[in-house]
Amino acid sequence: MSQPLYKFRLHIRNKDFNMKGYFLVQIWQTKQEMEEHTQYKGQHSITVFPYTPSGKPSKTCKLNFWTRRLGIEYTTHELLHAVLEWSRKHKLVVQYYSDKFYRDEEIFCQVYAELAKQFYKKLYELRLTEQYDFVESREFRKK
DSSP states (O other), rough: OOOOEEEEEEEEEEEETTEEEEEEEEESSSSSHHHHHHOOOOOOSSOOOOOOSSBBBBEEEEEEEGEEEESSHHHHHHHHHHHHHHHHHHHHSSSSSSSTTHHHHHHHHHHHHHHHHHHHHHHTTTTTHHEEEEESSHHHHOO
């Protein structure tokens, strides 16, 4: 079985609310390789919360992308799925905006912003932004 082109972690570091964790990002060369690894067919990108050996949901998320689907629309979409699921696992209430749930919404927004910052910083570090246009296109097309 093939290996991802890139593999890195996005760390959840929320000092204000003492929450930690990470999401694993895997970038595959082709959609076929991504599908073979994840066993999901027909997806542009995939967010997976695997289960532990005991059958309980894992608190670690895996975000899978392939090189033609690294545009902002896909990556922010999948990051948002990941943060929504992470917030459910931590029992945050984000569907209501009130003084009672303001703290939960702030945690959610801070975690999402931090993960997005780390993700795009990593794309720059890997020099993928020099090769592809990921802002103007839904697809991550070569420049």
